[in-house]
Amino acid sequence: MTAQAPITVGIETGGGTWRFPADRPLRLDSGASLAPLEVAYKTYGKLNAEKTNAVLVCHALTGDQHVASNHPMTGKPGWWSLFVGPGLPLDTDRYFVIGTNVIGGCMGSTGPASIDPATGEAYGLKFPVITIADMVRAQAMLIEALGIETLFAAVGGSMGGMQVLQWAADYPGKLFSAVCIAAAARHSAQNIAFDEVGRQAVMADPNWCGGAYLKAGVRPEKGLAVARMAAHVTYLSEAALQRKFGRELRHDGLSWGFDADFQVESYLRHQGTSFVDRFDANSYLYITRALDYFDLAAAHGGVLAAAFVPARKVKFCVLSFSSDWLYPTVESRDIVRALNGAGCRASFAEIQTDKGHDAFFLDEPVLDQTLRGFLAAQAQARGLA
Amino acid sequence: MTAQAPITVGIETGGGTWRFPADRPLRLDSGASLAPLEVAYKTYGKLNAEKTNAVLVCHALTGDQHVASNHPMTGKPGWWSLFVGPGLPLDTDRYFVIGTNVIGGCMGSTGPASIDPATGEAYGLKFPVITIADMVRAQAMLIEALGIETLFAAVGGSMGGMQVLQWAADYPGKLFSAVCIAAAARHSAQNIAFDEVGRQAVMADPNWCGGAYLKAGVRPEKGLAVARMAAHVTYLSEAALQRKFGRELRHDGLSWGFDADFQVESYLRHQGTSFVDRFDANSYLYITRALDYFDLAAAHGGVLAAAFVPARKVKFCVLSFSSDWLYPTVESRDIVRALNGAGCRASFAEIQTDKGHDAFFLDEPVLDQTLRGFLAAQAQARGLA
Numbered sequence: 001m002t003a004q005a006p007i008t009v010g011i012e013t014g015g016g017t018w019r020f021p022a023d024r025p026l027r028l029d030s031g032a033s034l035a036p037l038e039v040a041y042k043t044y045g046k047l048n049a050e051k052t053n054a055v056l057v058c059h060a061l062t063g064d065q066h067v068a069s070n071h072p073m074t075g076k077p078g079w080w081s082l083f084v085g086p087g088l089p090l091d092t093d094r095y096f097v098i099g100t101n102v103i104g105g106c107m108g109s110t111g112p113a114s115i116d117p118a119t120g121e122a123y124g125l126k127f128p129v130i131t132i133a134d135m136v137r138a139q140a141m142l143i144e145a146l147g148i149e150t151l152f153a154a155v156g157g158s159m160g161g162m163q164v165l166q167w168a169a170d171y172p173g174k175l176f177s178a179v180c181i182a183a184a185a186r187h188s189a190q191n192i193a194f195d196e197v198g199r200q201a202v203m204a205d206p207n208w209c210g211g212a213y214l215k216a217g218v219r220p221e222k223g224l225a226v227a228r229m230a231a232h233v234t235y236l237s238e239a240a241l242q243r244k245f246g247r248e249l250r251h252d253g254l255s256w257g258f259d260a261d262f263q264v265e266s267y268l269r270h271q272g273t274s275f276v277d278r279f280d281a282n283s284y285l286y287i288t289r290a291l292d293y294f295d296l297a298a299a300h301g302g303v304l305a306a307a308f309v310p311a312r313k314v315k316f317c318v319l320s321f322s323s324d325w326l327y328p329t330v331e332s333r334d335i336v337r338a339l340n341g342a343g344c345r346a347s348f349a350e351i352q353t354d355k356g357h358d359a360f361f362l363d364e365p366v367l368d369q370t371l372r373g374f375l376a377a378q379a380q381a382r383g384l385a
Numbered sequence: 386m387t388a389q390a391p392i393t394v395g396i397e398t399g400g401g402t403w404r405f406p407a408d409r410p411l412r413l414d415s416g417a418s419l420a421p422l423e424v425a426y427k428t429y430g431k432l433n434a435e436k437t438n439a440v441l442v443c444h445a446l447t448g449d450q451h452v453a454s455n456h457p458m459t460g461k462p463g464w465w466s467l468f469v470g471p472g473l474p475l476d477t478d479r480y481f482v483i484g485t486n487v488i489g490g491c492m493g494s495t496g497p498a499s500i501d502p503a504t505g506e507a508y509g510l511k512f513p514v515i516t517i518a519d520m521v522r523a524q525a526m527l528i529e530a531l532g533i534e535t536l537f538a539a540v541g542g543s544m545g546g547m548q549v550l551q552w553a554a555d556y557p558g559k560l561f562s563a564v565c566i567a568a569a570a571r572h573s574a575q576n577i578a579f580d581e582v583g584r585q586a587v588m589a590d591p592n593w594c595g596g597a598y599l600k601a602g603v604r605p606e607k608g609l610a611v612a613r614m615a616a617h618v619t620y621l622s623e624a625a626l627q628r629k630f631g632r633e634l635r636h637d638g639l640s641w642g643f644d645a646d647f648q649v650e651s652y653l654r655h656q657g658t659s660f661v662d663r664f665d666a667n668s669y670l671y672i673t674r675a676l677d678y679f680d681l682a683a684a685h686g687g688v689l690a691a692a693f694v695p696a697r698k699v700k701f702c703v704l705s706f707s708s709d710w711l712y713p714t715v716e717s718r719d720i721v722r723a724l725n726g727a728g729c730r731a732s733f734a735e736i737q738t739d740k741g742h743d744a745f746f747l748d749e750p751v752l753d754q755t756l757r758g759f760l761a762a763q764a765q766a767r768g769l770a
Contacts, residue, residue, distance in 0.1 A: 030641045129641040189626035189649045190618065196650045197615045199643065200657070204607035206591060222589035230582045230615050233575065238710075241574035247680060254678060256415045256514040258584065258670060262677065264574045265581045272585070285643060292647065293639060295632060325623075325710070 011085050011092055012069040015042035015099075017108050018142050022117075026103065026110075026138050032128035036117070039142045040108025041065050041100035044084060045092035047148070052176075053384050054148045055095045055375075056139065057084065058156030058163035060360075061231075061287055062279055064107040067099035068092070073278045079361055082368075089371035094384060095152065100142055102135040102163075104287050106280035109138070113214060113280045123282075125211035130286060132159070132294045136166040140174065150174050152382055153375060157181035157360030158327065159287070162294050165307075165335065169296060172311035177378040179317045179371065181360045182324050184331035185304050185338065186295035191326065194234055195288040198227035202281050211282055224281045225272030232271045237323035237356035297338075304334065305341035315381070316346040317374040319367065326357040347374060396470050396477055397454040400427035400484075402493050403530055407502075411488065411495075411523050417513035421502070424527045425493025426450050426485035429469060430477035432533070437561075438769050439533045440480045440760075441524065442469065443541030443548035445745075446616075446672055447664055449492040452484035453477070458663045464746055467753075474756035479769060480537065485527055487520040487548075489672050491665035494523070498599060498665045508667075510596035515671060517544070517679045521551040525559065535559050537767055538760065542566035542745030543712065544672070547679050550692075550720065554681060557696035562763040564702045564756065566745045567709050569716035570689050570723065571680035576711065579619055580673040583612035587666050596667055609666045610657030617656045622708035622741035682723075689719065690726035700766070701731040702759040704752065711742040732759060 017040045020026075025035030042065045047054060057067050057080060068084035070077060078099075084090040090097050101109040104127070112127035119126070143151065154167045154175055161183025168178050184191070202208055205223025209216045233241075245264035260266040300306035316339055320332035329350045339346040351366045353359045359367065403424045405411075410420035427450040432439060442452045442465060453469035455462060463484075469475040475482050486494040489512070497512035504511070528536065539552045539560055546568025553563050569576070587593055590608025594601045618626075630649035645651040685691035701724055705717035714735045724731040736751045738744045744752065 125643075129639075186632065188623060189630040189632065189647075190621075190623040192632070192647050193614075193618045193626060193649050193653055196645075196647075196653055197611065197618065200614060200654070201586060201589075201611045203643070204586075204611050205589065226582065226586045226589050226611065229578075229585060233578045233582065236575075238573060238575040238713075241578060245574040247571065247574065247577070247683075254514075258510075258588070258674065260581075262574075262577050262581075264578050268578055268581055269585070289643065298632075328623075 011044050013043050013045060015065065016040070018145050020141060020145070024141075026134065026141065028128055028134045029131040030128050034103065034110055034128065037103070037138060037141070038108065038110045038114070039100055039103070039138055041098055041142060042067065042069060044068050044097040044099075045095055047096040048384075051148050052150065052152060052382060053095050054143070054151050055090055055097045055153045055155060056143065056151050057090070057097060057099050058139070058154060058160035059099065059102065060156070060158035060160050061291065062275070063160070064105060065099040065101045066107070067097065071278070074274075082361065082363055083371065089368055089375060090155065094379065098143075098146070100139055102287065103138045104130045104135070104283060104290060106283040111280065112211070112282035112286055122214045124214065125282070127282070127286060129289055129293075131290050132162050132166050133170060133299075135290065136163050136170060139163070140171055143174070150176060152384070153177045153179060153378065155179040156183075158183055158357065159291055162291070165296055168311040168314050168316070169300070169307040172314055175311070175314050176382055177315040177317070177375075179319070179374065180332075180335065181319045181367075182321055182327050182357055183335075184327045185297060185335050187292050188331075192292045194231065195292050197230050199285050199288060201226040201230065202284060208281060213281065219276070220281045221276040224276045224279065224284060227284060228275040229268045229272040232268060234326045235356060235358040237325065237354050239323060239354040240356050243354065304338035308339050308342035308344050312343050314344060315378055316344055317370070318346055318348045319370060320350045321355065321357065321359045322350055322352045323354045324357040324359065396429050398428050398430060400450065401425070403527055405526060405530070409526075411519065411526065413513055413519045414516040415513050419488065419495055419513065422488070422523060422526070423493065423495045423499070424485055424488070424523055426483055426527060427452065427454060429453050429482040429484075430480055432481040433769075436533050437535065437537060437767060438480050439528070439536050440475055440482045440538045440540060441528065441536050441552075442475070442482060442484050443524070443539060443545035444484065444487065445541070445543035445545050446676065447660070448545070449490060450484040450486045451492070452482065456663070459659070467746065467748055468756065474753055474760060475540065479764065483528075483531070485524055487672065488523045489515045489520070489668060489675060491668040496665065497596070497667035497671055507599045509599065510667070512667070512671060514678075515675050517547050517551050517675055518555060518684075520675065521548050521555060524548070524552075525556055528559070535561060537769065538562040538564060538763065540564040540566075541568075543568055543742065544676055547676070550681055553696040553699050553701070554685070554692040557699055560696070560699050561767055562700040562702070562760075564704070564759065565717075565720065566704045566752075567706055567712050567717075567742055568720075569712045570682060570720050572677050573716075577677045579616065580677050582615050583673060584670050586611040586615065587669060593666060598666065604661070605666045606661040609661045609664065609669060612669060613660040614653045614657040617653060619711045620741060620743040622710065622739050624708060624739040625741050628739065689723035693724050693727035693729050697728050699729060700763055701729055702755070703731055703733045704755060705735045706740065706742065706744040707735055707737045708739045709742040709744065
């Protein structure tokens with residue numbers, strides 16, 4: 001087991017790629033296993049002597065370990081820079097914040113673009129289908145490798161929230177508190193439908209090459225861009241789109257053609273084209289598949305509360321956004337009901353905002369205050385200064 | 386001007402393609418014109434001697450003139466068979482029902498797959514961008530050609546409802562009553578965004594060939610199927626998808642791959658692949674463009690009520706569905722508010738249903754009763770037996 005030397009860029013204090021030896025494979029829900037396993041991560045802040053201040057930040061579908069440091073490919077601030085840093089809700093003066101790329105991803109953790117040791121070529125579609133539980137199992141291996149027995153908190157939005165729930169179900173003894181934002185305990189038919197549209201868009205691109213595009217030296221950029229565009233609409237509320245763009249035109253008058261006449265078209269096209277520069281198409285397929293397979297109750301006899309019974313000592317905070325129609329509040333209420341049914345302590349808030357699902361990483365003062373308050377109370381309970 | 390001889394299939398009583406001579410062009414909002422213009426139509430029931438019982442049914446994005454007779458390509462019943470026929474709300478024993486394919490369409494009316502007289506080849510992207518008002522102008526030419534001075538009613542759902550509103554604004558003197566179902570007076574930013582996703586999906590397909598696929602002897606089937614899948618999700622409510630499909634699997638257990646594991650995936654794929662057999666990809670581009678350009682208020686100084694002032698004698702019925710998130714009830718309320726502001730008589734109902742936008746052509750008893758009641762009352766006012 002080796003880790004790259006810590007590098008300090010801005011508030012980043014460490015990180016690298018943890019390479020587990022071939023004899024420590026990651027066992028997958030499918031029955032397959034992955035070896036050698038690599039898990040990419042970044043850390044912010046310092047682990048205290050008691051190792052009790054570690055916060056794992058779990059990322060969403062297209063996120064990564066670059067939580068609060070500049071993204072190496074886009075140069076943009078990390079996706080949760082508004083919430084992770086000195087004096088911010090995930091206060092790096094107080095907590096040791098760990099961001100880690102999920103397996104199946106494309107930012108350093110083992111994924112479909114990684115080299116398959118059996119062939120010496122990129123896995124492509126030979127990569128095994130993974131689950132949210134598999135992602136969490138890899139994270140638990142990393143946390144153990146870092147010498148951390150118990151996380152002060154696991155925190156995440158969207159798919160990150162699902163990982164948090166899975167942590168509570170699978171590693172309740174390693175978790176002091178858990179924050180699940182804008183998530184659900186299972187993917188609905190509509191969630192699956194939108195994911196399938198995205199997958200079909202990728203697979204419709206002839207440059208996808210049945211998943212072997214890396215070998216062919218091409219990339220299914222157009223298909224992946226369409227997938228991203230379709231998904232992006234679901235991340236915003238209708239009200240937010242109307243407020244930001246309405247029917248505003250890019251130029252005076254209509255073009256009477258198929259160029260981007262409306263600002264919202266131009267915005268969406270940009271979302272699509274910029275995404276393909278930083279994301280792997282097969283990772284998009286595998287991670288959406290993991291999302292669709294996610295159904296925490298199903299693994300516990302169909303009773304969600306049963307998943308949480310072992311987590312009675314974990315303190316939960318469940319948050320939803322009033323205008324999130326991808327993972328609407330009713331899904332968070334179902335989680336809270338199950339937590340209550342299991343006898344867990346759970347705070348819940350529906351945050352009023354028109355920003356839709358993506359509110360979890362946007363400038364949303366009530367989210368800031370709620371996260372800050374919950375974590376501060378838990379820090380006191382945990383005896384963190 | 387020639388029309389094909391009426392053919393009688395089931396309740397169909399006539400129809401064909403009305404060919405306007407080259408010296409009777411259709412003037413378009415863009416400044417261009419279309420000539421020679423062809424307008425395909427079907428009729429059901431009989432025009433009375435006074436020619437006062439004609440009902441124009443305006444179709445939605447992917448609909449056509451086959452309102453209540455079998456579709457010639459799919460063999461399936463017409464898209465509004467549940468509502469048009471003897472004893473049905475649009476009672477063909479009483480009314481002369483006219484279905485007509487919009488211009489820009491692909492079922493016989495002049496569209497991008499028609500032959501451009503300037504080149505002798507299919508228009509492709511040389512077809513001019515059209516508007517909802519252009520569609521309605523062509524319909525008015527057809528109605529006049531059929532010898533009908535005044536429609537007893539114009540009725541339509543979704544884009545059909547927009548055409549109804551446009552009829553009221555542009556031809557108020559030719560309209561006795563108007564039924565606008567599940568529509569809006571303009572496309573919202575979210576509507577435009579979803580349409581743009583569909584267009585980009587079509588245009589991402591290399592078989593689209595810059596619009597010249599007919600000449601190339603190919604068809605952008607994969608791109609069009611993705612567009613249809615993305616759109617289809619917006620036609621259903623989350624509740625309907627959950628009720629119909631939930632997380633039901635197609636087979637015992639998961640496939641651990643990218644085949645259609647879930648029933649909802651299989652359903653969506655079928656929607657995509659069956660659609661491309663009956664629809665032209667460029668028509669999809671042009672008609673969605675017409676939808677996005679639609680903004681009835683904009684053509685009247687930004688005041689929607691101003692569009693309806695000349696229509697004070699028209700009796701309106703505006704209907705929405707509680708679970709329609711594509712054209713939500715608030716959009717219908719805006720229409721009703723403008724109608725009231727213009728001094729028009731308007732009935733309004735939000736029909737409670739979980740069927741989403743597509744409820745307008747599904748078995749929806751309250752819609753049946755409401756349409757039946759409104760039209761019967763108007764028929765009495767109009768002096769129809």
